[in-house]
Amino acid sequence: MASVVESKKSCTVNPLKMSQPLGASFAFLGLDACMPVMHGSQGCTSFGLVLLVRHFKEAIPLQTTAMNEVTSILGGYDNIEAALLNIRKRAAPKVIAICSTGLTETKGDDVDGYIVTVRKRKPELDDTEIVYVSTPDYVGAFEDGYKHAITAIVKALVKPLPVKADQITLLPGSHLSPGDIDELREIIESFGLSSIVLPDISGSLDGHIAPDWRGTTLGGTTLEQIRAAGGSAFTLGVGEQTREGAEALREIAGTPLEIFERLTGLEVNDRFLQRLAQISGKPVPAKYRRQRSQLLDAMLDGHFYTGGVKVAIGAEPDLLLAVGGLLHEMGAELRCCISTTKSPAHALLPAEQVVLGDLEDLERGAADAGCDLLITHSHGRQAAERLNKPLLRIGFPVFDRIGNAHRRMVGYRGTMDFIFEIANLMIDQIVHHHPGDWPLTPEAAAAAAPSAGAGCCGTPLTPTTLAEASA
Amino acid sequence: MSVSLKAKIAEVFEEPGCDKNQGKTEKERKKGCTKQLNPGAAAGGCAFDGAKIALQPVVDVAHLVHGPIACEGNSWDNRHSASSGSQLYRTGFTTDINELDVIYGGEKRLFKSIREIIDKYDPPAVFVYQTCVTALVGDDIEAVCQRATEKFGKPIIPVNAPGFAGPKNLGNKLGAEALLDYVIGTVEPEFTTPYDINIIGEYNLVGELWQVKPLLDALGIRILSCISGDGRYNEVASAHRAKVNMMVCSKSMINIATKMEQRWGIPYFEGSFYGIGDMSDTLRQIATLLVKQGAPADLLERTERLIAVEEARAWERIAHYKTRLTGKRALLITGGVKSWSVVAALQEAGIEIAGTSVKKSTKEDKEKIKEIMGDDAHMIDDMTPREMYNMLRDARADIMLSGGRSQFVALKARMPWLDINQERHHPYGGYEGMVELVREIDRAIYNPVWQQVRIPAPWGDDGETLGAVPTAAIPEVPAQGMGFLADIAAKAMGLEPEEIPV
Numbered sequence: 007m008a009s010v011v012e013s014k015k016s017c018t019v020n021p022l023k024m025s026q027p028l029g030a031s032f033a034f035l036g037l038d039a040c041m042p043v044m045h046g047s048q049g050c051t052s053f054g055l056v057l058l059v060r061h062f063k064e065a066i067p068l069q070t071t072a073m074n075e076v077t078s079i080l081g082g083y084d085n086i087e088a089a090l091l092n093i094r095k096r097a098a099p100k101v102i103a104i105c106s107t108g109l110t111e112t113k114g115d116d117v118d119g120y121i122v123t124v125r126k127r128k129p130e131l132d133d134t135e136i137v138y139v140s141t142p143d144y145v146g147a148f149e150d151g152y153k154h155a156i157t158a159i160v161k162a163l164v165k166p167l168p169v170k171a172d173q174i175t176l177l178p179g180s181h182l183s184p185g186d187i188d189e190l191r192e193i194i195e196s197f198g199l200s201s202i203v204l205p206d207i208s209g210s211l212d213g214h215i216a217p218d219w220r221g222t223t224l225g226g227t228t229l230e231q232i233r234a235a236g237g238s239a240f241t242l243g244v245g246e247q248t249r250e251g252a253e254a255l256r257e258i259a260g261t262p263l264e265i266f267e268r269l270t271g272l273e274v275n276d277r278f279l280q281r282l283a284q285i286s287g288k289p290v291p292a293k294y295r296r297q298r299s300q301l302l303d304a305m306l307d308g309h310f311y312t313g314g315v316k317v318a319i320g321a322e323p324d325l326l327l328a329v330g331g332l333l334h335e336m337g338a339e340l341r342c343c344i345s346t347t348k349s350p351a352h353a354l355l356p357a358e359q360v361v362l363g364d365l366e367d368l369e370r371g372a373a374d375a376g377c378d379l380l381i382t383h384s385h386g387r388q389a390a391e392r393l394n395k396p397l398l399r400i401g402f403p404v405f406d407r408i409g410n411a412h413r414r415m416v417g418y419r420g421t422m423d424f425i426f427e428i429a430n431l432m433i434d435q436i437v438h439h440h441p442g443d444w445p446l447t448p449e450a451a452a453a454a455a456p457s458a459g460a461g462c463c464g465t466p467l468t469p470t471t472l473a474e475a476s477a
Numbered sequence: 478m479s480v481s482l483k484a485k486i487a488e489v490f491e492e493p494g495c496d497k498n499q500g501k502t503e504k505e506r507k508k509g510c511t512k513q514l515n516p517g518a519a520a521g522g523c524a525f526d527g528a529k530i531a532l533q534p535v536v537d538v539a540h541l542v543h544g545p546i547a548c549e550g551n552s553w554d555n556r557h558s559a560s561s562g563s564q565l566y567r568t569g570f571t572t573d574i575n576e577l578d579v580i581y582g583g584e585k586r587l588f589k590s591i592r593e594i595i596d597k598y599d600p601p602a603v604f605v606y607q608t609c610v611t612a613l614v615g616d617d618i619e620a621v622c623q624r625a626t627e628k629f630g631k632p633i634i635p636v637n638a639p640g641f642a643g644p645k646n647l648g649n650k651l652g653a654e655a656l657l658d659y660v661i662g663t664v665e666p667e668f669t670t671p672y673d674i675n676i677i678g679e680y681n682l683v684g685e686l687w688q689v690k691p692l693l694d695a696l697g698i699r700i701l702s703c704i705s706g707d708g709r710y711n712e713v714a715s716a717h718r719a720k721v722n723m724m725v726c727s728k729s730m731i732n733i734a735t736k737m738e739q740r741w742g743i744p745y746f747e748g749s750f751y752g753i754g755d756m757s758d759t760l761r762q763i764a765t766l767l768v769k770q771g772a773p774a775d776l777l778e779r780t781e782r783l784i785a786v787e788e789a790r791a792w793e794r795i796a797h798y799k800t801r802l803t804g805k806r807a808l809l810i811t812g813g814v815k816s817w818s819v820v821a822a823l824q825e826a827g828i829e830i831a832g833t834s835v836k837k838s839t840k841e842d843k844e845k846i847k848e849i850m851g852d853d854a855h856m857i858d859d860m861t862p863r864e865m866y867n868m869l870r871d872a873r874a875d876i877m878l879s880g881g882r883s884q885f886v887a888l889k890a891r892m893p894w895l896d897i898n899q900e901r902h903h904p905y906g907g908y909e910g911m912v913e914l915v916r917e918i919d920r921a922i923y924n925p926v927w928q929q930v931r932i933p934a935p936w937g938d939d940g941e942t943l944g945a946v947p948t949a950a951i952p953e954v955p956a957q958g959m960g961f962l963a964d965i966a967a968k969a970m971g972l973e974p975e976e977i978p979v
Contacts, residue, residue: 017541017590018549018573019597025547047609047640048514049523053551060555065885072514075641078613089517096518108545109609109641112579143545144574144610215889385554388567 008355010348013363020365020385022320023346024402026141027105028054029151030158031068032180032402034103034137036205037159038226041099043069043089045082045117046107050143060405062211067222069093073109082115087124094134097221100229101135103159105151108143135229137162147346148402149247149322152180156204156251159232166259167237174285175238175261176203177252179245181325181401184208185412189420190244190269193279196293197286202231202238204251213411235259240285242278244269244416245324246351267354268328269416270424271335272301297418304422305336308429313337315432318372320365320382321401323349329381329400330355332421333428342371344382365389379432396431479612481619482637489650494731514644523640525608526552527648531730532604532636532655534680534705535713536560539600541570543587543618544608548640549573559684561707565600574611584616591625591633601710602632604655612639632710634659649729656704656713657736664714666701671772673701674763675716675743677733678725679750681706685906689750692787692907696779698763704733717741720770721763723748744770750906752818753791757784791908795825795915802915803827805922808868810834810860810879811897817845819878819897822911824849828918831874832857862886876922891930893921 027044031054034042044051051070058066071085086104093102106117117138124131139158141151156177176194178187187208194201209225216224241252241263252263264281268274276298279290315338319330323345330340331354340357344367352360361367365382369389372380380390381398384405390397404410414420446454522530525548533540533556542549553569560566572590574583591603603625607618618635625633638651666673674693679686686706693700701719702712717737722745724734734745744766748759764772764780806829809816816833823830835843835856846856860868865883868874869892877887880898887894895917897905905914 015593016572016586017593018546018569018571019594020569021546021550021553021571021573023546023550023573025545025551027547028551043517047523048519048521048644049526049552049640050547052520052522052526053547055520056555057551069517070519071516072519073641074513074643075639078609078641085516088515092515092517108547108579109613112610112613142576143547144579145576147546215891385569388554388564 008357008360018364024148025143026151029148030105030141030155033152033155036207036226038228039100042103045071046109047073050107057403061403099222103137105141111142153247160254163232164236174240175235177243177248179324184212185414186416189417196291197282270328271332301418301422308425311429311432316341316377317379318342318377320344320368323351327351341375344368494735522645524638524642524648525640527645528638528652531649531652534558535708536566537563538602539594542606548608558680606636609640653730653733662717666715672698673719674721675719676703678730683904685904688906688909721766755818787908794912799827805875806831808874808877826915
């Protein structure tokens with residue numbers, strides 16, 4: 007429904023967008039025993055690392071090919087080779103995943119070619135899978151990088167296998183938390199299906215305490231699972247960003263697919279459960295019937311606080327659709343929608359317009375439309391302070407709140423949690439009135455005041471006169 | 478890399494204030510600090526990062542990053558350098574270049590961006606940061622800035638430190654060079670006093686400068702400019718009229734101090750605001766140098782009286798914690814002066830030092846540690862995260878004090894940890910800060926959560942692995958190979974590693 011408008015500004019002020027290589031690295035963090043590498047100068051990795059650490063409060067394995075001015079000009083073959091060998095020696099990951107950056111794309115490094123050469127020259131890397139994805143910083147955004155990374159993993163590692171009727175592949179979008187992924191896995195397994203989640207950050211970024219000190223990612227989709235995805239009976243994707251990967255799976259293994267545009271909301275989850283019932287041939291478990299009824303009640307309780315609320319949202323396309331769609335269903339008005347990159351998801355958004363812009367656009371749009379609530383990542387807090395409006399933190403990065411790994415927004419239960427979160431935030435905004443809140447107009451006060459010299463009525467009542475009056 | 482940038486880097490490597498550099502032979506010095514990073518085993522920021530860190534605390538200017546979205550989009554608003562006024566420095570400005578800019582060059586977009594910023598925000602100046610991609614395609618930011626300066630009648634300052642030029646500390650110095658070339662000395666202060674000083678290399682993280690400023694105020698000493706914590710463009714531009722420069726212990730911007738001495742004859746000294754003894758020494762040095770530069774001699778006397786009062790008050794407040802902290806053991810993983818300057822305060826509170834790292838300490842620092850702790854048994858030359866983890870797990874220390882790089886080592890071992898390096902949550906400057914440090918240690922150690930998290934699960938396995946990684950599958954990692962992990966943790970909570978591996 008929404009039309010997409012690109013910002014005409016030359017200068018981006020207060021960026022909403024995060025870069026492609028960071029999105030791709032995030033996807034690779036969902037693979038088990040993996041070491042993601044950014045092919046660029048040190049800062050490219052270090053900036054991304056800071057955000058990931060601040061969001062998840064975890065040590066994050068992420069490496070760099072440490073390009074300098076000479077290697078940037080001469081080409082990064084030597085750095086890629088050295089990085090692969092060093093990482094193999096130090097951490098022995100099963101997968102090393104390389105993302106290019108603005109620097110190496112501008113130079114035009116042929117990383118695909120480099121990997122072929124490395125394979126020939128260095129047999130010691132034979133036991134290590136290498137995945138490469140091209141992600142220039144100056145094209146697209148976080149979600150695009152994540153999207154291309156899934157496709158790259160599928161193309162590099164999946165081969166067709168005999169179909170297992172009770173096995174499905176779940177492709178979660180980058181806006182899902184480890185808690186969301188756990189929730190979806192639980193739902194799928196309750197139908198007697200087994201699931202391969204690709205990529206699965208619920209194993210690596212869920213904040214568990216390992217018994218010892220280690221190098222690579224600790225959990226996530228294993229290499230065996232990725233390969234086994236070639237035998238799944240169905241691919242389910244959450245978010246438009248997973249379509250490319252699902253189609254790659256169909257191309258390679260012939261797997262049928264369905265992409266759910268979001269799993270936050272009542273109707274979409276109904277469709278999701280129905281599809282699972284169809285695939286498994288089993289009825290929807292009682293547990294989810296009960297959860298559905300609880301969600302209905304939550305929507306009834308919550309709508310008092312969300313109805314008519316004017317909101318401004320800044321988010322990546324799929325997250326914007328998930329949150330915006332639910333809010334619309336709860337009676338809120340999407341007055342200002344800012345996103346980062348083009349996506350078919352924008353067409354489904356129940357808003358007039360989506361601007362591909364920055365947080366300055368969000369701040370001004372929210373001010374112009376008189377929005378009651380701002381929804382975006384933690385960088386929106388300055389705008390919220392200036393506008394004196396509440397801020398609901400969603401997406402990445404959320405660095406001034408803890409527990410991001412376990413925050414749920416999908417399924418009936420996640421939708422319910424999210425409705426409570428919004429409603430409670432709005433309840434905090436309800437104005438408490440004081441005795442002086444409704445002063446009379448001067449005219450009314452004058453009219454009510456006793457006029458001077460109007461006999462008995464002009465004399466103030468005192469105890470004496472009261473006594474006299476009652477006598 | 479442009480010729481001018483190359484010349485600039487060579488100049489920075491010639492820095493006379495850098496002991497390490499001066500200790501080299503002529504030939505070694507010529508090579509500069511250009512040791513190559515190790516691909517796949519490197520961590521830390523880049524030169525752009527360093528330049529931004531050095532200059533961003535100038536709070537009233539617009540900091541515009543000329544490059545693709547990664548450079549600013551992934552990094553803005555990540556440091557807590559506090560401002561007493563303008564919040565403009567917290568606004569992220571970037572040209573966010575696209576494919577066409579890469580092909581045709583981004584100079585026009587840059588110029589238009591500067592115009593938009595001036596129209597909308599009207600800052601006293603704009604700092605324009607070069608990045609890898611725009612440097613590689615050959616955008617001449619110096620020329621654009623010069624043209625914009627003429628056109629808009631405002632200083633538009635180029636900061637030429639693209640990421641691939643080198644590591645972060647080089648970027649700090651290149652940022653400082655931009656100030657020397659374009660800013661310092663361009664504005665005259667409204668008035669001067671015999672008590673004017675500059676503080677260089679202090680970033681006012683979580684407002685630490687404000688723990689020290691009241692002491693200077695009480696003595697009538699004016700901070701003409703702080704470079705760059707809570708700085709204002711016009712203050713920095715008039716810094717050349719100060720009587721004394723104080724270089725804060727990290728030498729990130731030593732070139733400002735040495736060049737200001739050459740150009741305007743301003744003497745400088747290196748001091749620290751950390752540790753009670755250091756704080757007193759710093760006050761004494763400032764007073765002594767100011768008197769030498771012509772300030773009234775009674776300043777010395779007043780300074781001593783202030784020191785006496787403040788020290789007595791600080792020691793008394795620290796002693797308050799003695800009963801609770803006596804016998805507790807702290808593992809101190811930091812560098813340089815901090816490896817001993819906070820030790821006195823800890824010992825005064827009854828804390829034993831289980832060990833202190835001396836990796837980056839000078840010979841004098843090590844002498845000082847021996848003096849304070851009696852022998853060198855507590856000195857740790859280099860410790861891997863695995864060794865730290867084991868030491869804490871075996872409870873040979875009750876708390877670890879370190880930079881953010883090691884925090885997960887302690888937390889995953891279920892032991893208290895306190896950040897003493899970049900001071901993200903609590904300011905530890907001056908006399909106030911040392912008392913605060915002891916209070917924080919007390920708060921960390923006595924948090925009942927440590928009892929809770931160490932309760933074993935009744936069924937034996939307390940869910941440590943959650944079945945995620947079978948233990949047998951984990952390859953044994955060689956001890957020195959853990960270095961990169963340390964730096965992964967380094968960036969925790971937006972903190973910087975204590976040094977850049979070169």
